[in-house]
Amino acid sequence: MHKSISLNHGLKKLAVTCAILPIALWHSSSVAQTPLRLTIDPSTRIASVSPTLYGLMTEEINFSYDGGLYAEMIRNRTFAKDWSGIPHWYVSEQRNGRAAINAAADGPSKALPHSLKLIVTAASPDDEAGVVNEGYWGMAVRPSTMYRGSFYAKTDGVQTARIRLVSDRTGATLAEASVPLGKDGAWRQYRFQMTSKAGIEATAANHFVISFDHPGTVLLQLVSLFPPTFHNRPNGNRPDLMRMMAAMHPHFLRLPGGNYLEGDTFKQRFNWKETIGPLVDRPTHRSPWNYTSSDGMGLLEYMEWCEDLKIEPVLAVFAGYSLKGEHVTGAALQPYVQDALDEVEYVTGDSSTKWGARRAQDGHPKPFSLHYIEIGNEDEFDRSGSYDQRFTQFAKAIRARYPQYKLIATAPVKSSVPDVVDDHFYKTADEFFAMVHHYDDAPRNGPKIFVGEWATRMGSPTPNFAAALGDAAWMTGMERNSDLIVMASYAPLFVNVNPGGMQWSSDLIGYDVLRAYGSPSYWAQVLFAGHLGDHTVKASVDHKDDRFFFSATVSPNNKMLFLKLVNASDRARKVTLSIAGVAKGQAEINSLHAASRWATNSINQPDAIRPVSSHIEARSGDWPLTLSGNMIEVLDIPLQ
Numbered sequence: 097m098h099k100s101i102s103l104n105h106g107l108k109k110l111a112v113t114c115a116i117l118p119i120a121l122w123h124s125s126s127v128a129q130t131p132l133r134l135t136i137d138p139s140t141r142i143a144s145v146s147p148t149l150y151g152l153m154t155e156e157i158n159f160s161y162d163g164g165l166y167a168e169m170i171r172n173r174t175f176a177k178d179w180s181g182i183p184h185w186y187v188s189e190q191r192n193g194r195a196a197i198n199a200a201a202d203g204p205s206k207a208l209p210h211s212l213k214l215i216v217t218a219a220s221p222d223d224e225a226g227v228v229n230e231g232y233w234g235m236a237v238r239p240s241t242m243y244r245g246s247f248y249a250k251t252d253g254v255q256t257a258r259i260r261l262v263s264d265r266t267g268a269t270l271a272e273a274s275v276p277l278g279k280d281g282a283w284r285q286y287r288f289q290m291t292s293k294a295g296i297e298a299t300a301a302n303h304f305v306i307s308f309d310h311p312g313t314v315l316l317q318l319v320s321l322f323p324p325t326f327h328n329r330p331n332g333n334r335p336d337l338m339r340m341m342a343a344m345h346p347h348f349l350r351l352p353g354g355n356y357l358e359g360d361t362f363k364q365r366f367n368w369k370e371t372i373g374p375l376v377d378r379p380t381h382r383s384p385w386n387y388t389s390s391d392g393m394g395l396l397e398y399m400e401w402c403e404d405l406k407i408e409p410v411l412a413v414f415a416g417y418s419l420k421g422e423h424v425t426g427a428a429l430q431p432y433v434q435d436a437l438d439e440v441e442y443v444t445g446d447s448s449t450k451w452g453a454r455r456a457q458d459g460h461p462k463p464f465s466l467h468y469i470e471i472g473n474e475d476e477f478d479r480s481g482s483y484d485q486r487f488t489q490f491a492k493a494i495r496a497r498y499p500q501y502k503l504i505a506t507a508p509v510k511s512s513v514p515d516v517v518d519d520h521f522y523k524t525a526d527e528f529f530a531m532v533h534h535y536d537d538a539p540r541n542g543p544k545i546f547v548g549e550w551a552t553r554m555g556s557p558t559p560n561f562a563a564a565l566g567d568a569a570w571m572t573g574m575e576r577n578s579d580l581i582v583m584a585s586y587a588p589l590f591v592n593v594n595p596g597g598m599q600w601s602s603d604l605i606g607y608d609v610l611r612a613y614g615s616p617s618y619w620a621q622v623l624f625a626g627h628l629g630d631h632t633v634k635a636s637v638d639h640k641d642d643r644f645f646f647s648a649t650v651s652p653n654n655k656m657l658f659l660k661l662v663n664a665s666d667r668a669r670k671v672t673l674s675i676a677g678v679a680k681g682q683a684e685i686n687s688l689h690a691a692s693r694w695a696t697n698s699i700n701q702p703d704a705i706r707p708v709s710s711h712i713e714a715r716s717g718d719w720p721l722t723l724s725g726n727m728i729e730v731l732d733i734p735l736q
């Protein structure tokens with residue numbers, strides 16, 4: 097629902113359209129300070145802004161892929177065991193149907209040499225027995241929607257599998273399919289599809305049942321079910337989350353981590369060769385965020401994610417160090433260097449190369465574009481001091497074979513020169529306010545900077561408005577220094593907000609299986625990345641205010657000044673803008689505001705805080721305006 101409201105600007109008010117907001121939101125608290133004069137000369141260029149400044153950082157944390165972006169609905173589809181048995185799977189017995197489950201040491205592939213054994217002791221068409229999967233805190237079922245699935249089975253006795261999506265609340269079948277089974281007692285893959293009923297309510301409280309109407313034994317493995325995915329990719333991603341990322345105007349995706357790249361031990365690292373090819377050949381792996389990854393999001397899926405968003409990967413390669421200190425150097429490091437070379441070939445090689453051919457066989461003949469390779473992650477935590485040696489060994493080998501790529505170091509090195517160094521910042525809002533000038537005097541004659549992870553960590557599971565203010569302030573500093581900072585990515589990107597879903601608080605986008613929402617920090621990024629010029633221009637304030645921040649960039653192509661103003665005080669702030677060379681026309685204002693720093697969005701109140709658009713008449717000379725307290729404002733001002 098939309099309605100018109102008036103803005104608190106000392107400018108001619110034009111039409112304003114916005115989502116309904118609490119009226120108090122626009123009541124600024126008393127205006128205390130002397131007006132601050134912000135003088136901007138859009139014709140005086142100061143420094144370039146990197147065309148790749150804003151991007152995405154990702155890893156399997158907080159159920160980011162499994163139970164998140166990766167659209168698979170079945171949890172523990174490969175029947176991993178733990179102390180409790182086979183988690184997320186239960187026996188299903190209708191009326192007089194009876195069954196029991198065990199783990200079996202028999203599977204359809206070398207990677208999956210085990211399975212779930214279902215022994216159906218009593219069953220008939222009205223008394224079925226089988227197994228239930230509870231999904232990732234439920235399963236999203238929407239009306240008139242096609243669900244595609246598959247499973248591997250080795251059967252004895254049973255004849256037909258019945259597949260159903262069932263409402264937890266009512267027990268009603270929402271979608272169903274029947275699959276005739278082979279009789280040769282061999283492992284086979286079966287595929288099915290089913291369409292949910294029209295007119296049902298979209299809900300998350302549903303479960304999956306696979307059942308049988310005849311006694312016998314079934315070994316099951318890799319039971320999979322997908323809803324429609326973004327671009328209809330098989331084994332693909334949730335459309336809502338892909339659209340939310342697209343709205344962030346990203347230029348790159350840093351992958352696959354983070355700690356997820358390194359693992360607690362070498363065994364837990366992101367071993368890319370075990371994440372490619374048919375799912376049945378992916379063994380899955382335990383990750384440092386304390387759950388098992390299905391590896392459905394494998395190296396090729398990451399690349400396709402980039403392709404779908406029209407962005408480039410920043411490929412982080414495992415560098416011979418894991419979080420608990422395991423590390424190798426010299427000859428022992430060489431196999432990992434070779435793995436990295438092979439990985440780059442898998443991503444970029446044509447079909448005449450060994451790994452390029454493998455990628456073509458996996459379904460993507462066209463090589464992917466790549467410019468940056470990152471060696472390791474946060475290697476300053478390697479107390480053995482081996483990173484210098486490890487980076488240098490990787491750099492020599494990669495540069496010899498691929499001189500065109502820029503190499504990113506994750507900690508200072510002396511024995512070779514990285515093209516870029518990755519700096520990480522997790523701060524409070526006040527800390528970010530105090531460090532917006534962090535890079536202003538940094539040397540410009542050394543490696544460039546990648547702020548590969550950064551976030552104001554206030555609010556859980558997703559950041560509150562204080563965090564958005566900290567983020568916005570920090571982004572003004574990054575934009576001002578973007579001749580040095582070539583890329584920046586907030587982390588972590590995703591969190592499944594269900595109890596037990598989160599390992600790291602303050603994550604940009606929250607969701608359950610059905611719904612997703614952007615935190616105030618998300619909206620701040622949408623605004624900053626979507627309104628950015630290609631150079632900064634001369635801009636200064638007449639007196640200091642340690643809670644007021646700004647960035648002024650210009651795009652000569654569309655003759656636009658992008659002005660970002662952040663009032664991180666909870667009191668309104670008068671500002672006089674003095675801008676030369678403004679063209680006649682309308683300036684667009686996007687405002688992100690909250691009545692309190694503790695205000696936030698949540699899964700049940702996803703739109704409490706959202707940007708509001710308005711327009712004002714643009715003009716040269718003085719513009720008096722009043723910024724409400726707790727305000728992030730982005731102005732697009734046409735230039736002559």
Ligand code: AHR
Nearest residue numbers: 354355356473474587588
């Ligand atoms: O973003 C969460 C974690 O923070 C990353 O995995 C790691 O690189 C950093 O310490």
